[in-house]
Amino acid sequence: MSPCGAWPTRAPRRTVPLPILLALLAASCVQFSWERDSRYGPVSSAALAALRPGESDLTQCLSAFGAPLWVWEDVEGGRSGAALAWGWVGERDLGVRVSVPVSHGLAASVDYDRIDRRMKGVVLFFDEGWTLVRWRTGMLRDLSHEVQRPPAAPEEDA
Numbered sequence: 467m468s469p470c471g472a473w474p475t476r477a478p479r480r481t482v483p484l485p486i487l488l489a490l491l492a493a494s495c496v497q498f499s500w501e502r503d504s505r506y507g508p509v510s511s512a513a514l515a516a517l518r519p520g521e522s523d524l525t526q527c528l529s530a531f532g533a534p535l536w537v538w539e540d541v542e543g544g545r546s547g548a549a550l551a552w553g554w555v556g557e558r559d560l561g562v563r564v565s566v567p568v569s570h571g572l573a574a575s576v577d578y579d580r581i582d583r584r585m586k587g588v589v590l591f592f593d594e595g596w597t598l599v600r601w602r603t604g605m606l607r608d609l610s611h612e613v614q615r616p617p618a619a620p621e622e623d624a
Contacts, residue, residue, distance in 0.1 A: 499560070506535070506555065535553050545593065551589045
């Protein structure tokens, strides 16, 4: 007993009755998934280390890495050039999904993905003579923001 002579009270627990919980579980779908996503091969660190800014040219870079995934015009210090990007993805994911039907025959699903958000990569920066100036490695979503694109050309009236 409490000092006041009354039993301590607890807030009532709100629980889902067992028959309702069992009915929901019986009508639901439980999925387990293991996914592996692998696209493109990583750039060889030895090939990257062999590049020499100011000496290596586009031909040497393409021979070492193959065709790039993206190419941008790059303007650095008022001089035109280009940025070429190579990227790769290698992920594993384990998941559990439980779905409970809301109404008869009603289901909705939406999936949106931008591959460059998860893609690691390397961007090579070239001058106007296609000589390597520098390179950067990291997530392509970040590296693509380092490319300095030229201003849009004014539209001409026809």
